[in-house]
Amino acid sequence: MEQKYDIIIIGAGPSGTVTGKLCASKGLKVLILEKRPEIGAPKRCAEGLGKPDLERIGYTGKERFVTQKIDGGILITPNGGTIDLPPGPGGYILERKVFDKFLAYDAAKAGAKIYTKAHVFDLIRVGGKIAGVRLMYNGEQKDVYCKIVVAADGVESKIARIAGLPSGNTPNTIESGYQYEMANIDIADPHKLYTYLGNEIAPRGYIWIFPKGSHIANVGIGIGNCNEKTAKYYLDKWIAGNPGMSKGSIIEENSGGIPIGGFLESMTTDNFLAIGDAAHQVNPLHGGGLAEVSFSAQIAVDVINDAIKSGDTSNSALDKYNKLWWEKRGKNLKKIEKIVHMLEKVTDSELNMAQSSLSGQDIIDLTEGKTHKLIRIMLKNPRLATLVKYLK
Amino acid sequence: MVLKIDKNKCLSCAGCVSICPKDALTLKNMVLEVDENKCIECAICTRFCPVRALRLTTNL
Incomplete structure (x- = not known):
């Protein structure tokens, strides 16, 4: 392991490896650190992914990680x-153990350096600003420096919390x-x-x-x-x-x-950004995070690349990532979060009514944050009409 | 009271790590550990755990 990189990514799940691959292919020097002994295991996922989402990260669906159409x-x-x-x-339904490895192969092929069993437990600060990571590797403590740390450490999101972001869950x-x-x-x-x-x-x-x-x-x-x-x-x-x-x-x-939500207004600080589950980038209706990676990794990499090439990796430079993510994904996901909170108040007999009043396409629209039809139906029922306020 | 981890039940999913408001739980080498100095016995993690591997018990 060298002492200095452009980018250090913590976590070799899909957010980490897709971001790593795209950064490396822009010519940046990338280190990816995974604390587990194997990338992709154990899975914490139902393994479904839409065709357009898979294609957005550069695969065709013919790879051997696809188990079922x-x-x-x-x-x-x-x-x-x-x-x-x-x-x-x-x-598709994927085999995540194979899929995650594929993403890691491609990140490595693009030039990113990956280590497993490398447990980052702290951030290094110089003059109060994040300047690298402190990890245990092969039983030894190491300090490695970089220009930007990317926290892709999943639901646990310990690193983002160390960086000062409110990334914990309630x-x-x-x-x-x-x-x-x-x-x-x-x-x-x-x-x-x-x-x-x-x-x-x-x-x-x-x-x-x-x-x-x-x-x-x-x-x-x-x-x-x-x-x-x-x-x-x-x-x-x-x-x-x-x-x-x-x-x-x-x-x-x-x-x-x-x-299932709890989106972060800001996912950045000086020389630092969080991505994926660590930044709560999920669809709150079904908890799916894999599709979100296909959007957020590209947004993050464009901002990271501009920041490093211009020599300004401060929070104000990285804030573009927050702005773009909220505009392209966050706004809509926030709407979906409201649907989830409303649904929590719906009884089983009201759920049964969905069968006669909602079409399959209406349900798909709901998962994408489109609520017009739902609101029209709810307003016709006196009790459900009182729940409409949760959608606004 | 003290937070006890049943290592036979725990699947190291780390959901509790993210939900702990005091950052008292850590997954170290795939084994869950609790920092008793940080734990405030709020029981949020015990309610979350999908397998009830976490329990608050009286320290005998």
């Missing part, structure tokens, strides 16, 4: 009613998640994503089936944070009640926090 979804209301979600441009900005990868289960259509709603089965959240093959899927749950029972309890109970699921075998277990 997806062409639409099915939303199941608490009474068992279904709403077909249109396929749109389509998407019980309202994170859901409690649990997931099994299951084999030998029955899936009606293995090219659809299944989403089960209902406060009985998943209080303030939902259960998902993301198929990775005809009889293999990620079966998971995200629930709000105020429950007596655990996410694992609710998921186990639901699986036990579904013979097509309970006959299957569990081949992997994952748990984790699913960020």
Whole structure:
């Protein structure tokens, strides 16, 4: 490990490696530090990604990290009613362990230097300003210097907090998640994503089936944070009640926090920026963060490159990243966050009404922050009309 | 009271690390650790944990 780089990226998840690859291909000297022994494992993800999002980061969908093509979804209301979600441009279920490695291969090929088992535990400051990182590597403490530190350390976001950003979560900005990868289960259509709603089965959240093959899927749950029972309890109970699921075998277990908002007004400080889950860049309706990387990495890299080439890496130079992200992504994600808070107040019988009043396209529009149709429907119902204020 | 981590249940997902308002939890070499000097026993992490690997118990 050398002593000085242009950019040090903490975390080799997709945010870290995509940012690293793009920075390195601009000719910057990049170091990526991952504290785990293996990039991509353990996964904390249902592994779905839209076709346009994958293409935006430079892949075709023909790579070997794609396990299944997806062409639409099915939303199941608490009474068992279904709403077909249109396929749109389509998407994929990935094998994250392979996908994350692919991103790391390409970052390394572009010239970024990557180390695993390199645990950054502090930032170095010179004259009060961030100037590098302090890490443990091979049992030794090392100091490495750079012009800009990029925190891509995921939900934990310890580094962004050390930098002084309020990147920690509160019980309202994170859901409690649990997931099994299951084999030998029955899936009606293995090219659809299944989403089960209902406060009985998943209080303030939902259960998902993301198929990775005809009889293999990620079966998971995200629930709000105020429950007596655990996410694992609710998921186990639901699986036990579904013979097509309970006959299957569990081949992997994952748990984790699913960020659902709490966006940061500023994700930068002098010589520092945060990206990805560490900066709460997620869609609050489903907790998906992978698609956001395809937007934010490009925004970050353009700003980083300009800052380094002009010799000004101060907060006022990096603030362009905040402005561009809020304009291109944040504004809309903030609208979606409001939908989530409104939905938390909706009862199961009101959710059942969605089947007769909302089309699949209306639901897709909601996940993209378009609420006009929803508001029109809500205003027709006296109780739901009182919830419209949460959307404004 | 003291925060106890059941290492057999913990899957090292680190959700609790991000939710701790006092930054008292750390994942070190994939093992969760609590800094008892920082912990204020607020129980936010115990409610969050997807597997109830965290518990506040009386220190006997």
